[in-house]
Amino acid sequence: MEKDLRIIFMGTPEFAVPSLQILVESGFKVVAVVTAPDKPRGRGQKVIPSPVKAYAVEQNIPVLQPTNLKSPDFHQELKQYNANLQVVVAFRMLPEAVWSMPEIGTFNLHASYLPQYRGAAPINWAIINGEKETGITTFMLKHEIDTGSIIFQEKESIHADDTAGSLYTRLMYKGSKLVLKTVQAIANDKYTLLPQQEEGVELKGAPKIHRDTCKIDWNQPAEQIRDFVRGLSPYPAAWTTLDTRTGEKTCKVYAVSNTGEKNPNLAAGQYITDNKNFIHIQTQDYLLSFDELQIEGRKKMTVEEFLRGNTL
Template sequence: MNGELNNTSELNNASNTPFRKKGGRLIFMGTPEFAVASLDALVKAGMNIVGVVTAPDKPAGRGMHLQQSAVKKYAVENGLNVLQPEKLKSPEFLEQLKTLNADLQIVVAFRMLPEVVWNMPPMGTINVHGSLLPQYRGAAPINWAIINGEKETGVTTFKLKHEIDTGDILLQEKIIIRADETAGELHDEMKEVGAQLLVKTVEGIANSSIKEISQENTQYSIKHAPKLFTDTCKIDWTKPVDEVYNLIRGLSPYPAAFTHLDGKLLKIYKANKEKTTPSIEPGKYRIDNKTSFQFAAADGYINITELQLEGKKKMNVDDFLRGHRFV
């Protein structure tokens, strides 16, 4: 991990940073758990957050009770002003934003903003993105980095502009991807790294120590990270074992890579790989002494260690093999 990529001069002492309490005014926008780490880091750094914008409460669960977003729960617990607009272009919401008179807006894991919103503060709007831009622009950068077998990724803070994920870079920090790391594990590591990088970014903006860099002038080439669909998650066993293994890691725990077992959907959450000439056709499976459950790929086997069969709960392979009757 580590390795900040954008050179900055020595940051001013924290107490002198204009965005501290009673200083410059910040609005934070985010919804899921990933964004909570960033909001928490800003709060603990004493930043002057005058508003938190998050998704409206939505019905969920068996009783379809209204559920608050992770960001709203945190904001309410910490006494922050919460806004939950249905439409980001509504006159009422735009008037609320103007009234808050923010100097800078911060976006972490939120929906796309219309220009009238992101261009409102005098210092603009910054975003935290889970890749080393311009690599992996798009909705699923963590997943695609692992699916594509990358050895490293990172976090970028950048200024919003018209085209998604194309704004000038403020700071970046590298993260090494372990050979067995899942998307969920990388997500948890990245949210903490991103949170600290965000605080550095806000401080750097406040004291003018950050030089914005065009994405055209970075060492990285453009790569895309489109939204994940069902077809993305279906395992093609004719692929090399490395590709199948990376797909499983890159989709775990959600939405999960899947195949079919005796006509039922089988999600695979964890596995390891074995490179050898398979004795069965790709897509066929074999069981070894009720302790090993393997599917053949083009040049080896995927040894499943955690799975979920349609209609059953998630379980480790030992429990599955003890209770499942194969057709």
């Protein structure tokens, strides 16, 4: 007999919305949503709700926005919804008092094929490291981050021209279907929890990405740098500095391509340009061509558009 599930959904960004939406549209009882507090965003610093909150409000689902997940007041409020399952998609690390609260437990959707790429940025790091394949996993939460027993997993190919943005979108929708499959299996008690297999496996992590992480090292091979740029595009974006006639400028790099050519007269990080159509920069081996970039204080543009207003 199918269990009567009372679900609390926890998530904040766009990535989590399809998972919440598919549960609501499939008729599951989402009794409350937990998301991040509203924050000022954009140039005008207008205070706007998270994408998950915006959807929950549309659906008349109660929304909780705790500033402190360890707060006894928050725990008390959570208990009042009498949920027997919690679903987490792209949310903060939960204290045990929260994830252990429901009778069935709390499961998380993670955007990698666990145990690989545990951490905050699995999509970025899979591309940065030149992987040809990644995946999605639903697993039950426990103390150590991203280590709980696996419910379901599915693999996803990483295409040669994928960016973090394109892979994010595919995994967002693929992940929502896996969330639904997981909730359906739990409702019908038709699932098996499998421990993550770590023995004999070289584990790769996915730590949070900071600005210093995003600086391009031109001493690396061209394809490694191309993977690095793809893995950080469109956000937070790889960056470098360029010498313009008005001084050295920080420049975000969204797309590069390998010319397959070498210039023995250039050291790694030195570049050549006709100041009209191309900028080619030397790496450890081949020249890379800038395709799409953004100088500080300006909008994103093609290299041709960039060179119309910036002489190197």
